[in-house]
Each structure stands twice: as structure tokens, then as C-alpha cells.
Amino acid sequence: MSTIVANLQDVQARIAVLCGGAQRSAKEVTLVAVSKTFGAQAVGAAHGAGQRQFGENYVQEALAKMEALQALPGLVWHMIGPLQSNKTKDVAEHFDWVHTVDRIKIAQRLSGQRPVHLPPLRVLVQINVDGSPTKAGVLPQDALVLARQVAALPRLALCGLMAMPDANSGAGAFLKARACFDALRAEGLAIDVLSMGMSADMEAAISAGSTLVRVGSAIFGARATQASTNKT
Numbered sequence: 001m002s003t004i005v006a007n008l009q010d011v012q013a014r015i016a017v018l019c020g021g022a023q024r025s026a027k028e029v030t031l032v033a034v035s036k037t038f039g040a041q042a043v044g045a046a047h048g049a050g051q052r053q054f055g056e057n058y059v060q061e062a063l064a065k066m067e068a069l070q071a072l073p074g075l076v077w078h079m080i081g082p083l084q085s086n087k088t089k090d091v092a093e094h095f096d097w098v099h100t101v102d103r104i105k106i107a108q109r110l111s112g113q114r115p116v117h118l119p120p121l122r123v124l125v126q127i128n129v130d131g132s133p134t135k136a137g138v139l140p141q142d143a144l145v146l147a148r149q150v151a152a153l154p155r156l157a158l159c160g161l162m163a164m165p166d167a168n169s170g171a172g173a174f175l176k177a178r179a180c181f182d183a184l185r186a187e188g189l190a191i192d193v194l195s196m197g198m199s200a201d202m203e204a205a206i207s208a209g210s211t212l213v214r215v216g217s218a219i220f221g222a223r224a225t226q227a228s229t230n231k232t
């Protein structure tokens with residue numbers, strides 16, 4: 001487990017260096033540790049080193065971890081995987097953030113199902129900056145309409161945008177996401193979170209203006225292949 005602590009420190013140091021190179025303050029970039037496929041113990045080790053924000057892709061797997069870790073103070077859970085309608089209730093009841101809102105129906109369900117005793121669920125609209133039709137996310141030109149609809153829902157707090165460009169898309173994809181983010185702000189939307197950048201592409205994301213990076217393998221190590229992981 002001490003590997004996780006060392007990796008976490010390396011990633012934090014790398015974020016600081018990349019922010020310096022981009023004339024930005026390291027305080028502007030939040031690190032979400034993506035713990036999908038790794039157990040509660042791994043999350044606990046990162047928590048022991050001060051990490052509080054964690055990202056999960058699979059709802060059932062995440063709920064089991066939350067249950068196992070309920071004694072740990074201050075954990076903040078981000079749902080970063082594709083979201084199906086039949087999972088919105090569990091997400092609305094147990095997560096703090098959702099990064100993958102890309103249609104109004106999902107947003108309406110999350111708002112309707114968010115328990116009254118919890119603060120509004122923080123959400124990001126996922127944008128598809130590669131434009132390939134098989135990818136999740138709304139096209140940048142459709143982001144404003146969806147963002148306005150989401151912002152109007154009573155139990156959601158629209159905080160910003162999320163993008164996950166293909167590995168071969170290059171820096172241009174991150175710049176496109178940034179341009180979309182700036183355009184929405186210029187339209188008056190009160191958003192300040194731009195979630196982009198993973199283990200392999202943090203540099204391009206941070207120089208394009210990412211305010212939140214979602215980093216998994218650089219902290220927890222390589223994941224087992226998809227077939228052997230719990231995808232529920």
C-alpha cells in the first residue's frame with residue numbers, strides 16, 4: 001500500500017510542475033483519484049495520505065466500497081462512468097458528483113431522486129470533443145442547450161463540463177473543450193469546473209485549462225483487463 005502513497009505524491013508533484021509550466025497555480029487543479037477496480041483498502045491507503053476525492057465508474061462496485069469505508073471522514077465520491085437510467089437512483093443517493101450527464105432524461109431522474117437531506121448533486125455535462133458518433137457526450141454545439149436545462153433542475157448544481165478525448169486526439173481536443181467551457185461562461189452560466197486529463201494526458205489537459213484531473217493507473221497501478229473486472 002505504500003506504493004499508492006508514493007504514487008500519489010508523485011502525481012501531486014507532477015500536477016504542480018505542469019501547472020507551473022502553464023503559468024497556473026497548482027491550487028486550480030483538483031485531483032480525483034480513480035479507484036475503479038481497486039478495493040476499499042486501496043482507497044483507504046490513499047485516504048491515509050490525505051486524498052479525499054475518488055472517482056468510480058461502476059455503481060455496484062462503488063456502493064460496496066462506500067459501505068466498507070463509511071467510517072472514513074471526508075470522502076467525496078465522483079461518478080465518472082456512463083450512466084444508465086436504472087442506476088440513477090443509487091447514484092443520486094450515494095454520490096457527490098456526476099461527470100457524465102449527456103442527456104436531459106438522466107439529469108431529470110437524478111434531480112428527482114436526489115434525497116432532500118443531501119445538498120444538490122454536483123453535475124458536469126460531458127462533451128464529445130472528438131465528434132465520433134459512438135462516443136458518449138453531447139457535441140460542443142449542443143452543450144449550451146443541455147447545460148441550461150440541467151442548470152434549471154432544482155436538485156442539481158451544474159458545475160461545469162467533462163471531456164475524455166481519445167488517446168490519439170492530441171492537444172486540439174482539450175483546447176476544443178476549453179473553448180466550449182469559455183463559451184458557456186460567456187453565455188452567463190456560472191460554471192467553474194473543467195474535468196479533463198487522465199494518467200497519460202494530464203499535461204495537455206492542464207495546459208489547456210483543466211481544473212480537475214481524473215487519475216487512476218498512475219496512483220493505483222495497472223488495472224486488470226476489462227473482462228475480469230466487476231462491470232455492474
Ligand SMILES: *Cc1c(COP(=O)(O)O)cnc(C)c1O
Nearest residue numbers: 034080198199200214215216217
Ligand atoms: C478510468 C478512467 C480514468 C482514469 O484513467 P487512468 O488512465 O487510469 O488515469 C479517468 N476518467 C475516466 C472517465 C475513466 O473511466
